[in-house]
Amino acid sequence: DTGVSQNPRHKITKRGQNVTFRCDPISEHNRLYWYRQTLGQGPEFLTYFQNEAQLEKSRLLSDRFSAERPKGSFSTLEIQRTEQGDSAMYLCASSPDNSPLHFGNGTRLTVT
Amino acid sequence: GNSVTQMEGPVTLSEEAFLTINCTYTATGYPSLFWYVQYPGEGLQLLLKATKADDKGSNKGFEATYRKETTSFHLEKGSVQVSDSAVYFCALRSNDYKLSFGAGTTVTVRA
Numbered sequence: 001d002t003g004v005s006q007n008p009r010h011k012i013t014k015r016g017q018n019v020t021f022r023c024d025p026i027s028e029h030n031r032l033y034w035y036r037q038t039l040g041q042g043p044e045f046l047t048y049f050q051n052e053a054q055l056e057k058s059r060l061l062s063d064r065f066s067a068e069r070p071k072g073s074f075s076t077l078e079i080q081r082t083e084q085g086d087s088a089m090y091l092c093a094s095s096p097d098n099s100p101l102h103f104g105n106g107t108r109l110t111v112t
Numbered sequence: 113g114n115s116v117t118q119m120e121g122p123v124t125l126s127e128e129a130f131l132t133i134n135c136t137y138t139a140t141g142y143p144s145l146f147w148y149v150q151y152p153g154e155g156l157q158l159l160l161k162a163t164k165a166d167d168k169g170s171n172k173g174f175e176a177t178y179r180k181e182t183t184s185f186h187l188e189k190g191s192v193q194v195s196d197s198a199v200y201f202c203a204l205r206s207n208d209y210k211l212s213f214g215a216g217t218t219v220t221v222r223a
Contacts, residue, residue, distance in 0.1 A: 033210075043213050048210065093156075100158045106155060
């Protein structure tokens with residue numbers, strides 16, 4: 001068990017650019033989640049995969065956001081035409097079925 | 113909808129002091145309740161959990177009891193250490209798979 005791995009750890013980008021984050025869940029965890037955390041707040045749910053199927057997307061996830069989990073293993077979260085309001089910590093978590101979530105260390109995005 | 117309200121911080125304590133962080137929730141159905149901890153520079157880690165009313169979760173000297181009648185899940189530790197300095201998040205999961213988190217409480221323990 002190597003834990004949930006997220007890359008990159010930090011990303012600084014200019015407004016209007018596209019960014020992509022990667023999450024490698026714990027192997028054999030069929031559930032994968034993306035959350036967003038802003039300063040002074042708890043994590044907010046963005047989206048959820050069971051294997052390769054994306055089963056729910058939060059209304060927080062605008063059309064500029066897209067997430068994929070091809071083959072039910074790693075996942076990517078892409079933000080197009082970034083805005084300053086997208087600056088946050090993006091957290092990935094995984095779990096086997098209904099067990100507690102295991103979180104990665106997150107990717108901190110700064111949009112200038 | 114589901115929501116979690118936890119005590120605002122920051123909380124500053126001396127070593128060996130008693131710590132309580134209040135957490136109340138609103139949920140449909142019968143949620144599972146969790147405390148997660150985030151140490152400086154690290155990711156969220158599960159601290160303890162309780163899945164039904166009157167269950168007590170415990171770990172690393174921390175305890176929390178699931179109180180359905182008061183919809184609460186307060187976190188307590190009898191004697192804190194400097195290494196307990198962290199941000200603590202109360203969370204619930206209702207009949208689906210999503211976790212709903214509180215805003216977090218920053219705890220600083222001074223030697």
